Every structure is written in C-alpha cells, then in structure tokens.
Amino acid sequence: MDYFELHKQYKANSLFGRYITLKDIEPLLEKLPTEIIGTSVLGKPIYKYTIGLGKIRVFMWSQMHGNESTTTKALFDFLNVLNSETEIGEKLLSHFTFCFLPMVNPDGAELYTRENANKIDLNRDSVTLLQPESQLLRQTFEDFKSDFCYNLHDQRTIFGAGTTGNVATVSFLAPSFNENRDVNDVRIKAMNIIVAMNNELQKYIPNQVGRFDDGFNLNCIGDMFTFLNVPTILFEAGHYQDDYYREFTRKMIFIALISGLLDIYENDVVDNKMDVYLQIPQNNIVFYDFIYKNVKINYDNKEIITNFAAQYKEELIDSKVQFNAYIVEIGELKGKYGHFQYNAHKMKYSDENGSIPKINQKADFCLGKDIKFVNGLKK
Numbered sequence: 001m002d003y004f005e006l007h008k009q010y011k012a013n014s015l016f017g018r019y020i021t022l023k024d025i026e027p028l029l030e031k032l033p034t035e036i037i038g039t040s041v042l043g044k045p046i047y048k049y050t051i052g053l054g055k056i057r058v059f060m061w062s063q064m065h066g067n068e069s070t071t072t073k074a075l076f077d078f079l080n081v082l083n084s085e086t087e088i089g090e091k092l093l094s095h096f097t098f099c100f101l102p103m104v105n106p107d108g109a110e111l112y113t114r115e116n117a118n119k120i121d122l123n124r125d126s127v128t129l130l131q132p133e134s135q136l137l138r139q140t141f142e143d144f145k146s147d148f149c150y151n152l153h154d155q156r157t158i159f160g161a162g163t164t165g166n167v168a169t170v171s172f173l174a175p176s177f178n179e180n181r182d183v184n185d186v187r188i189k190a191m192n193i194i195v196a197m198n199n200e201l202q203k204y205i206p207n208q209v210g211r212f213d214d215g216f217n218l219n220c221i222g223d224m225f226t227f228l229n230v231p232t233i234l235f236e237a238g239h240y241q242d243d244y245y246r247e248f249t250r251k252m253i254f255i256a257l258i259s260g261l262l263d264i265y266e267n268d269v270v271d272n273k274m275d276v277y278l279q280i281p282q283n284n285i286v287f288y289d290f291i292y293k294n295v296k297i298n299y300d301n302k303e304i305i306t307n308f309a310a311q312y313k314e315e316l317i318d319s320k321v322q323f324n325a326y327i328v329e330i331g332e333l334k335g336k337y338g339h340f341q342y343n344a345h346k347m348k349y350s351d352e353n354g355s356i357p358k359i360n361q362k363a364d365f366c367l368g369k370d371i372k373f374v375n376g377l378k379k
Contacts, residue, residue, distance in 0.1 A: 001088075003200075003251075003254070003255045003258070003259075004251070006081065006088075006258075007077060007251050007254050007255070010077055010080035010081045010084060011077050011080070012028060012073065012076035012077050012079075012080060014027070014028065015028075015072070015073045015076055016073075016245070016247070017245045017321070018067075018069055018070075018244075018245060018246065018314065018321045019069070019112060019316070019319070019320065019321045020063070020069035020072050020073065020109065021106070021109045021110050022044055022045070022103060022106040022109060022110065025072070025076065025102055025103060028076055028079075029047050029049070029102070032049050032079070032083075033049070034047045034048065034049045035047070035048045035049075035050075036048075037101075037136050037139075037140060038132060038135075038136045039132065040105070040106050040107045040116065040117065040132060040133055041107055041116055041117035041118050041131070041132060041133070042107045042117045044106035044107060044110075045106070046101065046103070046104065046106065046133065046136055047101070047102060047103070048099065048100065048101055048140060049079070049098075049099070049100045049102065050097070050098065050099045050100075050144075051082055051083075051093065051097075051098050051100075052082075052092070052093045052094075052096050052097035052098045053093060053094060053097065054092075054093065054094055054095040054096040054097050055095075055097075056095060056096050056097070056147050056148070056264065057096070057097045057098075057099070057144060057145060057146050057147045057148075058096050058097070058098050058099070058146065058147065058148045058149075058150065058261070059098075059099045059140070059141060059144050059146035059148070059149045059150070060075065060098065060099070060100050060101075060149075060150040060152060061100070061101040061102075061104050061137060061140075061150075061151065061152065062075050062101070062102055062103065062104070062152040063102070063103045063104060063105055063106075063108075063109055063152075064104040064105050064122045064123055064133070064137070064151075064153075064221070065105065065108065065114045065115075065121075065122070065123065065153060065154070066105045066106075066107065066108020066109040066110070066111060066112060066113050066114065066115070066116070067108065067109075067112045067113055067114055067154075067314065068114070068153050068154035068237075069109070069154065070154050070237035070246040070249055070250050070253065071152035071153060071154065071235055071237050071253055072102060072103060072152070073246075073250045074152075074237070074250045074251075074253035074254045074257065075100065075102055075152065075257075076102070077250070077254045078254060078257050078258065079100070081258070082098070088258070091265065092258075092261055092262075092265070095264075095265050096261065096264075096265075099140065099144045099146070101136075101137060101140060104122065104133050104136075104137055105122055105133055111316070112314070112316040112321060116131055116133055118131060122134050122137075122221075123219075123220055123221055124217075124219045124220065125219065126138070126218065126219050126220060126221045126223070126224035127218055127219050127224070128219075137221070141225065141230075146225075146230050147230070147231075148189070148190075148193070148230070148231050148232070148233070148264075149222075149225045149230050149231070149232040149233070150232075150233050150235060150257075151221060151222045151225075151232060151233065151234045151235065152235045152237075152253075153234065153235060153236050153237070154236065154237045154238070154246070155168065155171055155236040155237065155238045155283075156238075156239075157238070157239040157244075157287060157289055157311075157312070157339060158285045158286075158287050158288070158311075159171065159210060159236075159238055159239075159283045159284065159285060159286075159287065160210070160283070160284050160285075160286040160287055160337065161207060161208055161209055161210035161280075161281045161283065162207075162210070162281030162282065162284060163284050163286055163335065164207070164281075165286070165337045166207045166208050166281075167208055167238065167239050167240065167241070167287060167339070168208065168209070168210035168236075168238045168239075168283050169205045169208040169209070169238050169239060169240045169248075169249055169252060170201060170205065170208070170209050170210070170235070170236065170237060170238060170249065170252050170253065170256060171209065171210035171211065171212055171234075171235075171236040171238060171283050172194040172197065172198070172209070172210075172211060172212070172233060172234060172235060172236070172280070173194075173211065173212035173213075173214060173222065173233070173234035173236075174187045174190035174191045174194060174214070174226075174231075174232075174233065174234075174277065175187075175190075175214060175216075175220070175222035175223045175225075175226045175232055175234060176214045176215070176216040176223060176226065177216070177223065177226040177227040177229075178216060178227070179216050181214050181215070181216060183274055186226055186229050186230065186231050187226065187231070188272050188273075188274060189231035190226070190231040190232060190233050191273055191274050191277035192263075192271055192272075192273045192277075193231075193233060193260045193263060193264065194211075194233060194260075194277055194280070195273045195276045195277050195280075196259060196260050196263035196267075197256040197259055197260040197263075198280055199259075200255060200256070200259035201252060201255060201256060201259075204252060204255065205240070205252060207281075208240070209280060209281075210236075210238070210280065210281055210282065210283040211277070211278075211280040211281065211282050211283065212234060212236065212282075212283050213282060213283070222234045233260075235253060235256065237249045237250070237252075237253050239287075239339065240252075241339070244312075244323060286335060286336055286337055287336070287337050287338070287339060288309035288310065288311050288328065288329070288333075288336060288337070288338050288339070289310060289311050289312045289325065289338065289339050289340065289376065290309060290310040290311070290325060290338050290339070290340045290341075290342075290363065290376045291307065291308075291309050291333060291336065291337070291338030291340075291341045291342070292307060292308055292309070292310075292341075292342050292344055292367075293307045293333075293341065293342070293343050293344065294307070294343055294344050294345055294346055295307065295308060295344040295346075295347065295348075295349050295357075295367065296344070296346050296347060296348045296349060297348075297349045297355060297356045297357070298348075298354075298355040298356060299356060303348075305346055306330060306331060306332075307330070307331065307332065307333045308327060308329065308330040308331075308333075308357045309327070309328055309329045309330075309333055309336065309338065310325045310326060310327050310328060310363035310376045311325065311326060311328045312324065312325050312376070313325075313326060323375075324362070324375060325362070325363035325375045325376030325377075326360055326361065326362055326363060327357045327358060327359055327360065327361050327362075327363055328359065328360075329359070330357055330359070340376070340377070342367075342378065344367045344368075347367040347368035347371065348367070348368060349365060349366070349367060350365065350366045351364060351365040351366065352364075362375070363375060363376040
C-alpha cells in the first residue's frame with residue numbers, strides 16, 4: 001500500500017502546526033454525526049464520534065494533554081479515510097466499530113497547556129476521577145465496552161530511540177497492569193499490534209521508533225484500562241529532523257494507525273510477540289534542540305573550552321505558538337545529542353551581558369567577532 005499517497009489524498013489540510021484548538025476541529029466535526037457527551041471545566045463541548053459495523057470495538061482519544069496536537073491531526077486524517085467509501089475504508093468499517101473522542105481537553109488546547117483549566121494533568125486522574133473531562137472519558141470507556149484502546153499523545157524533542165543518537169520520532173507502550181510489570185494476554189495483544197506498526201514504520205523512519213518505560217502508575221489512563229483488562233496502546237508523536245510543526249510525524253502516526261488495524265484484520269492477535277516488542281529500543285532523554293561545542297568562555301578570569309545546550313520552550317503568544325530557545329545546560333554534555341549542532345572551534349562566546357552563557361538566558365549570542373546566533377540559530 002502506498003501510505004504516502006493515501007495520506008496526501010485524505011489529509012485534513014485545514015489542520016496545521018502545533019496549536020490546534022476546538023475552533024479548528026469543530027468545522028470538521030460538524031460534517032459528521034457527532035454527539036456532545038459533556039463539557040470541560042470552562043464549559044467547552046467534548047465530542048464523541050462513533051462509526052463502523054464490525055465486531056471489534058476500538059476506542060481512540062486524543063489531546064487529553066492540550067498542547068499535544070499531532071495525533072489529533074493524524075486522527076482526522078484517519079477519519080477521512082474511514083468516510084472515503086474506498087476499499088480500505090469499507091474494510092475497516094466492516095471489521096471494526098470505532099469510538100473517538102478527538103479532543104478530551106479543549107480548555108488545555110486553547111491555553112496550550114498539558115493540564116486542564118483546573119491545572120490538573122488528566123493523565124494522572126484515572127483513580128480519583130475528580131475532573132469532568134476524566135469522568136467523561138471513563139464513562140465513554142465503560143459504555144463502549146472496548147476491545148482495544150488507543151491513547152494518543154505527543155512527546156518532547158528530548159527523547160531518543162535508545163542511546164545511539166537516533167531521535168524517537170514515534171514511540172509506543174503496552175502499559176503495565178501491576179507493580180511487577182507482569183505480562184498477560186491483555187498486554188500481549190497490545191504488544192503484537194505495536195510490533196506490526198513498528199515493522200511498517202521502519203520502512204520510513206528506520207531506527208527512529210522507541211518504546212516507553214512500562215513503570216506502573218494506576219493514575220495513568222493506559223495503566224488503568226490495562227488493569228481493567230482492555231489492551232491499550234500508548235502512541236507518542238515525537239520529533240523528526242527539521243519538523244517542529246510535526247507534519248511528517250503526523251504522517252507516521254497515520255501510517256501506524258492504519259497498519260496496526262490491518263494487522264488485527266489479517267492476523268491472529270493471540271500470537272506472542274513479546275520478545276520482538278522488547279527489541280524496540282527504550283526511550284532515553286538524550287537530545288537537546290541545540291548543542292554548541294568547543295566554545296571559549298571566560299570563567300573566573302580564566303579562558304576555558306566548554307560546551308553548552310539550548311532548548312526550545314513552546315510559548316503561546318498572541319494566539320500563536322512561538323519556539324523560543326533558552327540555554328539549559330553548560331558543561332561536558334556527555335551522551336547528549338543536538339537536533340542542531342555547531343562546532344565553535346574554540347571561538348570566544350559573548351552576549352550583551354558578558355562572556356559566559358547563563359542558564360535560562362535567551363539563546364542570543366555571538367561566537368568570535370562575526371558569527372551571531374539569534375534564538376539559537378546562526379544568522
């Protein structure tokens with residue numbers, strides 16, 4: 001299957017970039033027979049969409065963290081396929097029944113925050129269920145009686161797939177159901193689907209798929225649903241080279257969604273592929289957005305050669321997400337990689353405040369007499 005062509009044909013082009021709010025997706029939802037199942041803390045509607053006639057019931061939700069929108073874009077691309085009256089769309093609808101909550105946290109999406117309007121992380125509210133959004137998600141899960149759950153998220157640019165300098169563009173997890181991280185038939189089903197998705201993604205992003213640590217926390221929604229005996233898959237949309245708007249990663253999530261479902265359609269999900277799943281390299285925090293090496297600085301009246309790193313903060317300013325780079329670490333930076341790396345070849349550092357970089361300072365500086373960096377990038 002030509003997944004790139006399929007995505008090009010059914011991409012929801014009105015959704016672009018990182019700042020995706022309820023206002024962006026409502027025009028698309030209005031074209032579908034959706035249901036408003038309740039409201040957020042600030043009274044924004046939370047929509048549910050159900051489609052399909054198949055026996056296998058798949059529950060998917062996105063943007064329970066408001067600033068994690070890549071999977072939301074991919075989800076609407078996937079919805080376009082389901083509604084396309086194509087052979088693949090009809091095949092999926094005949095085999096599956098889908099339930100979607102495209103935006104669980106519309107308040108957080110508007111504010112571009114991980115948390116909801118009460119400053120609560122909804123992915124840590126699965127036991128107490130104190131937040132209205134968490135209650136709606138749990139009620140939908142119980143009413144729908146899912147056979148599989150897809151928990152759709154974004155991850156930061158700091159993660160690598162293993163420790164070899166490959167960025168984790170997409171990561172997965174088959175969550176644990178107890179403190180011992182035991183493996184039962186429920187987890188095996190999730191692992192098998194992840195293996196199928198990884199096999200397909202390796203064709204496009206070789207060595208750039210990671211696996212999250214499976215430490216158990218019942219407050220997390222994936223761990224809770226696995227504990228309740230439903231195979232659950234965590235999706236994490238990460239960074240791809242020069243893709244800070246995550247439009248390429250969006251395509252990878254789209255491919256993962258369809259290829260995993262086709263594997264369920266075509267194969268026996270009771271096979272045990274745990275060993276293959278565990279071969280997917282575990283996520284590690286090994287990346288910065290910027291690393292500057294072999295920089296000469298004046299420290300305690302002595303000239304020394306060092307390295308320093310800068311990281312973007314995604315800041316919502318005038319209803320636009322801006323990537324602002326700040327210095328975050330100075331020193332050896334052993335085992336760390338940069339999405340952008342610059343070798344200063346012992347050129348001297350300077351900025352408007354002096355001759356040494358400082359933590360939390362904006363990454364605006366000069367190297368030598370003529371080379372200027374603004375917001376982390378060479379001008």
